[in-house]
Amino acid sequence: MLRIPRLLCCVLLSGASLLLGQTPAAKSTGEGEAAATVKTTSRAVVLSVVVTDGAGKPVHGLKAQDFTVLEDGKAEQIRGFEEGGADVGVSRRPVKVNLLPNTYTNYASSPEPGAINILLFDRLNTDGQNLANARQQLLLYLSKLPPNSRIALFTLDWELHLVHGFTEDAHELIEVAQQISTSPHPMFHNARDVSEAIGMAKEAGVMSNPRMFASVVTFLWAENQSKAESRTFVTMQALNQLARTMAVYPGRKNLIWISGGLPFDPISTDPQLRRTATLLAATQMAVYPIDVGGVKYLGATGATHGSEAFSLIEDYETSSGQGDENLRLRDTMLNVAALTGGHAYFNRNDLQAAISDGVASGSHFYTLAYRPENNNWNGKFRKVTVKASRPGVKIQCRPGYYAVPDPLRSPDIDRSFALAMQPATPVSTTLIMKAQVLPPEEAAKTTQIDYLVDMHDLTLTDSTAGQSPDVMFVAAAWDAKGKPAGSVSATFRQALKPSELQSLMRTGLRLHQDLQLSPGTYQLRLGVVDRVSGKMGTLDIPLTVEAKTVELKVEKQ
Numbered sequence: 001m002l003r004i005p006r007l008l009c010c011v012l013l014s015g016a017s018l019l020l021g022q023t024p025a026a027k028s029t030g031e032g033e034a035a036a037t038v039k040t041t042s043r044a045v046v047l048s049v050v051v052t053d054g055a056g057k058p059v060h061g062l063k064a065q066d067f068t069v070l071e072d073g074k075a076e077q078i079r080g081f082e083e084g085g086a087d088v089g090v091s092r093r094p095v096k097v098n099l100l101p102n103t104y105t106n107y108a109s110s111p112e113p114g115a116i117n118i119l120l121f122d123r124l125n126t127d128g129q130n131l132a133n134a135r136q137q138l139l140l141y142l143s144k145l146p147p148n149s150r151i152a153l154f155t156l157d158w159e160l161h162l163v164h165g166f167t168e169d170a171h172e173l174i175e176v177a178q179q180i181s182t183s184p185h186p187m188f189h190n191a192r193d194v195s196e197a198i199g200m201a202k203e204a205g206v207m208s209n210p211r212m213f214a215s216v217v218t219f220l221w222a223e224n225q226s227k228a229e230s231r232t233f234v235t236m237q238a239l240n241q242l243a244r245t246m247a248v249y250p251g252r253k254n255l256i257w258i259s260g261g262l263p264f265d266p267i268s269t270d271p272q273l274r275r276t277a278t279l280l281a282a283t284q285m286a287v288y289p290i291d292v293g294g295v296k297y298l299g300a301t302g303a304t305h306g307s308e309a310f311s312l313i314e315d316y317e318t319s320s321g322q323g324d325e326n327l328r329l330r331d332t333m334l335n336v337a338a339l340t341g342g343h344a345y346f347n348r349n350d351l352q353a354a355i356s357d358g359v360a361s362g363s364h365f366y367t368l369a370y371r372p373e374n375n376n377w378n379g380k381f382r383k384v385t386v387k388a389s390r391p392g393v394k395i396q397c398r399p400g401y402y403a404v405p406d407p408l409r410s411p412d413i414d415r416s417f418a419l420a421m422q423p424a425t426p427v428s429t430t431l432i433m434k435a436q437v438l439p440p441e442e443a444a445k446t447t448q449i450d451y452l453v454d455m456h457d458l459t460l461t462d463s464t465a466g467q468s469p470d471v472m473f474v475a476a477a478w479d480a481k482g483k484p485a486g487s488v489s490a491t492f493r494q495a496l497k498p499s500e501l502q503s504l505m506r507t508g509l510r511l512h513q514d515l516q517l518s519p520g521t522y523q524l525r526l527g528v529v530d531r532v533s534g535k536m537g538t539l540d541i542p543l544t545v546e547a548k549t550v551e552l553k554v555e556k557q
Contacts, residue, residue, distance in 0.1 A: 080369030409534030
């Protein structure tokens with residue numbers, strides 16, 4: 001069986017030695033105890049492999065010896081192996097976390113061995129003409145949801161939103177999906193919008209002034225490019241956040257991305273796309289983009305403006321720039337799917353069937369893990385090839401990975417953590433945490449917060465004074481109207497002696513904070529980030545601070 005490091009971390013957190021309140025917590029000044037892990041020089045590469053026969057049906061019963069893994073042409077030893085799928089018949093025993101009163105955690109158990117499925121409805125990158133149909137197709141799929149299908153539903157506009165957590169209840173999913181807006185996002189803009197605006201400018205006689213007309217055209221295309229770049233950045237951030245949210249769940253995650261796509265050049269944005277693909281692959285998330293545009297054809301609007309605004313020699317798709325835009329959209333979706341071991345769907349109007357096919361194709365899989373012989377983590381791409389000894393089978397797996405020492409690390413940790421701390425952002429789970437929150441018992445007192453982090457999940461830096469963690473703890477409260485009500489933060493950075501390391505590896509890193517809040521109802525978001533590895537965890541807690549009355553005793557004279 002394959003051992004999942006994240007699951008091991010959760011077992012450690014649930015142990016009695018790590019329960020809150022057993023030993024005094026460190027103060028937020030950073031002058032107390034700390035904790036540590038042993039930093040390794042290599043990491044495991046985990047591959048999620050889908051194997052199908054000639055008819056496209058999943059192949060069952062393969063063993064580790066049936067597979068060969070080649071990295072840059074050299075054979076690697078498979079050190080971990082597991083067959084996954086709802087039809088495998090082996091259930092994981094859910095990890096129970098024993099929580100004290102007023103204690104919370106961002107750990108979530110996944111007892112079933114099959115893949116989990118995430119539906120992402122993308123309003124940000126979809127035009128208004130296709131949004132209504134996309135939602136209708138989504139509802140049609142949910143109305144036919146197969147039994148034992150675990151689905152979580154997210155939406156994307158200017159940020160990522162969790163609409164409903166994992167559930168097998170189709171009625172609940174349909175109820176929330178019906179509330180998804182089909183209004184186009186203000187930031188959505190494509191080549192068709194530009195061509196229509198240019199056509200209207202021509203019809204208005206702007207061409208009589210060539211210089212003005214040239215300025216209008218330049219401005220329109222620049223605006224289109226600016227909006228595309230903004231949407232690209234937001235979408236990549238959302239995919240990164242989604243990967244961090246799903247990191248706690250072991251095994252394969254199928255991300256069914258219902259979208260109009262991203263009209264950007266995959267080559268020019270390669271570093272950004274590479275970081276996102278690396279993070280998705282590291283958390284075993286395979287992306288299945290579905291183009292909601294369906295079968296492409298020339299519409300009435302295009303024909304009308306094509307006859308008046310553009311040369312009759314060129315077809316409308318070419319002259320308006322939509323042909324190139326559609327190709328870039330397709331290339332981007334294909335790249336994201338290929339780099340994560342998923343599959344992209346284009347030119348089909350039966351979107352609900354595409355959703356169903358994406359979920360089904362990733363439902364049965366094999367997980368293979370190995371430690372590369374090459375320990376030079378230089379960031380370069382390494383080609384990975386997986387072969388099966390059984391003849392006539394098809395292998396679906398990501399083609400390789402970028403050799404970074406820690407794929408979960410963000411190039412801008414502070415910015416990523418700031419986004420993760422926003423109240424509407426789904427919680428992050430790449431770093432598991434516990435926290436005990438106690439409202440004030442008397443007037444003018446503070447809310448007390450005690451954190452606990454398993455030090456086996458942190459990375460240390462070496463120095464002559466010892467090994468040091470660099471961990472930031474943040475608590476932020478929003479009132480019932482969504483306005484910021486107060487926050488407190490602290491960073492723990494201290495060189496530790498060997499004896500301190502051994503002790504705190506057993507007990508975990510504890511930190512105490514006091515947060516001053518007025519009486520009222522709040523949403524409290526707690527966050528912890530390892531600034532060395534980039535791992536982060538967040539947690540939402542409903543909090544009520546009651547107004548306390550002070551009784552005055554008047555002595556008789």
